[in-house]
Amino acid sequence: MRPLNRISRRVAIATVAALSLAAPAAAIGVAAYIDTPMGEQPTVNPQVRLLNPLAAVRLRGATTITVQVAYKDFDNRPDLRTPNAGSTLGSQSQVTTEGRVQGHVHAYFQPITTDGSIPSASPSSFCVLTTIVSSQGYDGIAEGTCPAPAPGLYRLSVEMQSNSHVSVLKNGPQAVPSSDTRTVRVY
Numbered sequence: 001m002r003p004l005n006r007i008s009r010r011v012a013i014a015t016v017a018a019l020s021l022a023a024p025a026a027a028i029g030v031a032a033y034i035d036t037p038m039g040e041q042p043t044v045n046p047q048v049r050l051l052n053p054l055a056a057v058r059l060r061g062a063t064t065i066t067v068q069v070a071y072k073d074f075d076n077r078p079d080l081r082t083p084n085a086g087s088t089l090g091s092q093s094q095v096t097t098e099g100r101v102q103g104h105v106h107a108y109f110q111p112i113t114t115d116g117s118i119p120s121a122s123p124s125s126f127c128v129l130t131t132i133v134s135s136q137g138y139d140g141i142a143e144g145t146c147p148a149p150a151p152g153l154y155r156l157s158v159e160m161q162s163n164s165h166v167s168v169l170k171n172g173p174q175a176v177p178s179s180d181t182r183t184v185r186v187y
Contacts, residue, residue, distance in 0.1 A: 038169060039094030039162070042101045045175045046074035046160050046168060050182050051141070053156070058187045059148050067107040068143040069129060069158050069180070076142055077163065078104035078130045085165040092164035100138045101168045101178075103161050105129040107146055109154040112183070124149035129158070149186055157181045 052068040059065075075097040081104050082088035095102045109125035112118050129144035160168045160178035168178050 037093045039092075040096040041094075041169055042073075042096050042171045043099030044073045045170050045172075046101050046138075046178045047072040047176075048074070048105060048158055048160055048178055048180050050156065050158055050180045052143075053184055055183065056185045056187065057148075059151070063148050064145045065109075065125070065148050065186075066143055066145055067127065067129060067156070067158065068133070068141060069105055069107075070139075070141050071105065071160070072139045073100050074138055074160060074178075075100045075102040076104065076132055076135065076138075076140060077102050078128060078132075078142075080104075080163045081128065081161075082164045088164055090164055090166050092162070094162045094166070094169050098138075101160065101162065103163050103168055105142055105144070106159050106161050106165075107144055108157045108159075109146060109149045109184070109186075110157065111149070112153050112155050114153060118155065124152075124154065151186050154184050154186060155181055156184045 049070045050067075051070055053065060057065055080102065082091060105128070107127050107129060108123040110118060110123045111120065125146045125148065127144040127146035129142040131143050133141040133143055135141075158180050162168055170177070
């Protein structure tokens with residue numbers, strides 16, 4: 001093996017020192033999640049598609065917005081989700097039923113600017129789609145009621161979650177994520 005030159009050695013030493021100093025903080029931040037197995041992988045990937053709202057929402061004094069999705073190959077069980085996402089995030093392993101992931105759907109209204117940039121990762125509105133409108137086997141329609149955000153432009157995202165509020169595992173790395181998005185203007 002070829003010896004490192006003087007600059008490379010300094011970079012390597014600085015990198016090892018930085019990683020060593022950061023390691024305890026990183027370990028503390030994820031320690032609560034390390035011993036929870038990821039859980040069962042599905043044999044098929046669930047799919048979700050936004051149905052409502054469309055591209056524009058006129059509030060006219062409304063304080064809520066109904067979000068509706070169609071789902072496929074998903075054991076939608078919002079009644080089994082953990083009660084407090086903040087303290088139970090990742091606390092349960094993913095469960096499958098007949099090869100389908102069991103969980104629920106989250107909806108997020110994330111503000112975007114007119115040029116399409118996203119100023120913050122935090123949503124202006126969030127809800128869980130707790131009502132199953134119709135279902136047949138592992139396919140159906142679900143909806144939830146989100147607090148209406150202030151008038152503006154938003155990226156509406158829906159994402160399938162395991163019961164402990166973690167994005168569902170796919171059955172293969174190249175599979176499309178179990179989510180959907182749309183740009184929505186709230187008036």
